[in-house]
Each structure stands twice: as C-alpha cells, then as structure tokens.
Amino acid sequence: MRLAYVLCGTALVATGFSSCEKVEAAKKDPEMMKVYGETQAELTAPPMVPRPVGKRAATKLVVDMEVVEKEMEMSDGVSYVYWTFGGTVPGSFIRTRVGDEIEFHLKNHPDSKLPHNIDLHAVTGPGGGAKSSFVAPGHEVVFNFKTINPGLYVYHCATAPVGMHIANGMYGLILVEPEGGLPPVDKEYYIMQGDFYTKGENGERGLQAFDMTKAINEDADYVVFNGKVGALTGENAITAKVGETVRLFVGNGGPNLVSSFHVIGEIFDKVHVEGGDMINKNVQTTLIPAGGAAMVEFRVDVPGELVLVDHSIFRAFNKGALGVLQVEGPDNEVVFAGKTSEGTYNPTGVAATEPAEAVGEAQVSDKSLAEKLERGKTVYTQSCLACHQATGTGIPNAFPPLAGSDYLNADPHRAIEVVKFGLTGEIEVNGEVYNSAMPKQNISDEDIASVLTYIYNNWGNNKTEVTTEMVKSKK
Ligand SMILES: [Cu+2]
Numbered sequence: 001m002r003l004a005y006v007l008c009g010t011a012l013v014a015t016g017f018s019s020c021e022k023v024e025a026a027k028k029d030p031e032m033m034k035v036y037g038e039t040q041a042e043l044t045a046p047p048m049v050p051r052p053v054g055k056r057a058a059t060k061l062v063v064d065m066e067v068v069e070k071e072m073e074m075s076d077g078v079s080y081v082y083w084t085f086g087g088t089v090p091g092s093f094i095r096t097r098v099g100d101e102i103e104f105h106l107k108n109h110p111d112s113k114l115p116h117n118i119d120l121h122a123v124t125g126p127g128g129g130a131k132s133s134f135v136a137p138g139h140e141v142v143f144n145f146k147t148i149n150p151g152l153y154v155y156h157c158a159t160a161p162v163g164m165h166i167a168n169g170m171y172g173l174i175l176v177e178p179e180g181g182l183p184p185v186d187k188e189y190y191i192m193q194g195d196f197y198t199k200g201e202n203g204e205r206g207l208q209a210f211d212m213t214k215a216i217n218e219d220a221d222y223v224v225f226n227g228k229v230g231a232l233t234g235e236n237a238i239t240a241k242v243g244e245t246v247r248l249f250v251g252n253g254g255p256n257l258v259s260s261f262h263v264i265g266e267i268f269d270k271v272h273v274e275g276g277d278m279i280n281k282n283v284q285t286t287l288i289p290a291g292g293a294a295m296v297e298f299r300v301d302v303p304g305e306l307v308l309v310d311h312s313i314f315r316a317f318n319k320g321a322l323g324v325l326q327v328e329g330p331d332n333e334v335v336f337a338g339k340t341s342e343g344t345y346n347p348t349g350v351a352a353t354e355p356a357e358a359v360g361e362a363q364v365s366d367k368s369l370a371e372k373l374e375r376g377k378t379v380y381t382q383s384c385l386a387c388h389q390a391t392g393t394g395i396p397n398a399f400p401p402l403a404g405s406d407y408l409n410a411d412p413h414r415a416i417e418v419v420k421f422g423l424t425g426e427i428e429v430n431g432e433v434y435n436s437a438m439p440k441q442n443i444s445d446e447d448i449a450s451v452l453t454y455i456y457n458n459w460g461n462n463k464t465e466v467t468t469e470m471v472k473s474k475k
Pocket of ligand 1: 083115116117157158159165170
C-alpha cells in the first residue's frame with residue numbers, strides 16, 4: 001500500500017501526469033470503493049454502541065433488524081405500547097464505515113399488528129429505502145445500499161401515518177465512519193430524544209394510548225431520552241472517570257420537537273454539527289433537529305454528576321428529558337474549587353458586615369430556632385421551591401413531597417445527606433416510588449441546617465431542629 005503511494009508519487013513527478021491521481025481518486029471515491037469479505041453487523045441497545053470500525057476496510061455488512069411491537073414502561077406506573085426497531089427505543093445502533101455495502105434484512109415479528117418499513121437518512125435513494133423495505137407482520141425483506149457519505153444519521157419508520165409510527169418509538173441512529181474511523185475516545189454512548197403523546201396527562205397511571213390530537217398540536221406529555229423517564233438516571237446513569245474523553249452520539253427522533261441539548265456542568269470540546277463533518281469547538285448547547293443528530297465530545301475533568309438535559313428546561317424537569325453522566329475520580333481544585341467563602345451582603349450599610357469565613361474552617365455557632373426558620377424560608381425559596389414547590393407538595397412522578405414526607409421524618413441524618421450530596425436512584429416517599437436525580441445543593445452547612453429546620457417545622461412535619469454541627473459531621 002505504502003509502496004504504491006511512493007511509486008505513484010514518483011511517477012507523478014516524472015511525468016507530471018495523472019493516471020495515478022485517477023487510481024488514488026477511485027480509491028477515495030466511496031462509490032468506487034471495493035468491499036472485502038462479508039461481516040455480520042453488531043447491533044446494540046441504547047445507551048451502548050458497537051465497537052468502532054477503526055482501520056477495517058469496507059465490507060459487505062449484513063444487518064439483521066427485527067421490528068417488535070411491545071408494551072414497556074414510560075414512567076413509574078405508566079406503560080405504553082411501543083413500536084420498536086430491535087425491541088428498544090431508540091432502536092439498535094448500527095455502525096458502518098464509508099464504502100460498506102449494506103445488506104439490510106428487515107423482519108416484522110409475526111405478533112405485530114401493522115406493517116412497517118425503514119427510512120435511513122444514510123441512504124442515497126428513494127425514500128431512504130422506505131418503499132423497498134415495506135414489510136408485513138411475519139415477513140422479511142432484504143434491500144441493499146452503499147454508504148457513500150460519512151456522518152451520524154437518523155433512521156425511522158416511514159409507514160403511514162408516519163408521525164404515529166415515529167411517535168410510537170420507531171427511530172434510531174446509524175453511524176457511517178470515515179476512512180480510518182473516528183478518533184478514538186475512552187467512552188462512547190448512544191442517546192436519543194423523543195416526544196410522546198398520551199391520552200392521560202403526564203404521570204397518569206396505567207397503560208396509555210397514543211393521542212393523535214395532542215401529537216398534531218405538538219403538545220407533548222413526555223419528552224425523554226432513550227424512550228422513558230429515568231432511562232439514564234439512578235442506576236441507569238452512564239459513567240466515566242476523571243480524565244477520560246467521552247463521545248455522545250445524540251439523535252432526535254422527534255416526531256415534533258427540536259432539542260437544545262446541553263450537559264449541565266460541562267462544555268463540549270467538539271461538536272460534529274448536525275452529525276456531519278463540520279466541527280465546532282467549545283460549545284455550551286447544541287441544537288439537534290427532529291430527524292437529526294450530533295456527535296459531542298468532551299473530556300471530564302472533575303468528579304460529580306453531569307446532568308444531560310434538553311435546555312427547553314420544563315421538558316427536562318417536568319417531562320423527563322433528563323439524564324446523568326456520573327463521573328468518578330479525584331477532585332481537581334484548579335478546574336473547580338467549589339464554594340470558597342460566604343459572608344453577609346448588606347448594600348444599605350446599616351448593619352456591620354461580617355467577614356467572610358472559609359467553609360470547612362468556620363467555627364460552629366448555631367442560630368436560634370427563630371433565626372433558622374427565617375433564614376430557612378429564604379433558602380427554601382431560592383434553592384428548593386422550583387422542584388419541591390412552594391408548600392412542599394412536590395410534583396407527582398417528578399419531585400417527591402417534603403410536606404408530611406415519611407422519608408424525611410424517618411431520618412434527619414439521611415435528609416442532610418440528600419441535600420449535601422444529592423440523591424439518585426429509587427426511593428419511596430409516602431408509598432410513591434421516585435427514580436430521579438436531586439442535584440447536590442451548593443449551599444453552606446449553616447444554610448442546610450436552616451432550610452431543613454424550616455421544612456421540619458412546617459407542613460405537618462415532625463419539628464426536628466437540625467444543627468450546623470449535624471450537617472458538618474456529614475463528610
Ligand atoms: Cu412503523
């Protein structure tokens with residue numbers, strides 16, 4: 001191979017002519033690329049992705065994809081009949097390289113009620129393969145195409161009514177890697193946003209049917225990553241270690257909503273804008289169109305919880321578009337030192353200002369109960385109200401109640417830890433299960449004592465008084 005290049009180079013200099021250029025051009029033109037051997041494509045369920053193609057040559061790649069209609073969980077106590085590619089929402093991840101010849105087998109499970117097909121945005125040809133792949137229940141079709149443009153592409157069902165098939169979960173991603181593969185990274189994950197429309201409102205229990213009117217009005221009940229509320233939180237959170245590089249393959253199935261994809265506490269070092277070749281750097285939020293995708297890459301420098309959201313923020317905190325990347329490893333105080341001091345701020349100058357005291361070294365002088373209640377109310381309004389609501393009622397299926405909470409009243413030490421360190425995973429509060437994420441609250445130990453005392457002394461709770469000492473002892 002190297003020899004051929006050298007010879008070509010020499011010939012070029014000697015003759016100044018271009019027969020070698022033609023040979024080289026043909027090698028680079030994906031349409032002309034020869035394929036070597038036959039390979040069975042590895043397909044993966046989200047959030048995992050198949051192994052990188054690396055340096056492998058173009059091949060004949062056989063993809064076996066099965067359409068399955070099945071009931072799965074949308075949220076706690078809420079289920080939905082999803083239509084899927086490969087049994088998951090989004091469908092199985094397909095990883096190819098430029099020049100591959102794909103032999104696509106689409107099988108529709110005999111138990112399916114409807115015919116389906118697939119439109120792959122990576123296909124150059126009518127309907128992205130939709131017509132050629134139309135398949136009735138209990139049938140299998142085979143169609144072939146060559147991948148000629150590298151990039152990250154959405155695929156989806158395009159059977160009428162198209163919107164309904166997509167709304168029921170029929171979408172996924174196909175990656176076409178460039179010659180030589182994408183640059184290696186430490187971790188790769190597959191995430192896809194989708195909006196869902198149910199007869200019942202968000203959180204209404206039981207098996208929920210698709211609501212066509214809401215879908216037409218683009219009035220989503222759920223906006224989620226990977227098909228359900230909590231697919232990427234608690235024990236389903238994706239993970240990385242400090243110092244690792246992470247690549248997220250992010251798609252948006254829609255059917256309707258555009259995603260303002262953002263990771264709280266991280267900056268994308270690189271974004272392959274819209275999944276193509278253009279790389280933007282140092283990006284805070286990237287727009288992912290419905291039926292589009294992006295590859296985002298970043299190095300994780302500090303430990304903690306990075307929260308993945310659609311920054312159309314009510315979707316994140318009220319409709320489910322929230323996931324967690326849990327980063328483990330040593331602190332890096334250069335990059336993030338955390339809170340280093342706090343003092344009073346008094347612009348009127350009436351009261352004397354108090355010197356800022358370093359957190360950690362501060363001496364423990366506790367406020368009176370009345371002072372705590374007053375300060376606690378302010379802290380609650382600033383830091384907790386947005387999620388737990390003004391009178392601690394919470395929001396069903398999203399934020400647990402603090403009013404009359406058995407979880408809270410059972411153990412003040414545990415409650416302190418929740419506020420100080422955050423909480424993810426399944427908990428039960430007053431008989432209802434919550435499986436979400438409460439971010440660590442960056443407030444001083446003194447304020448944690450005040451806000452918890454305020455909560456314990458209101459809304460039917462057990463009047464515990466939390467001291468700064470108790471909060472300090474939690475490390
Ligand atoms: Cu379909």
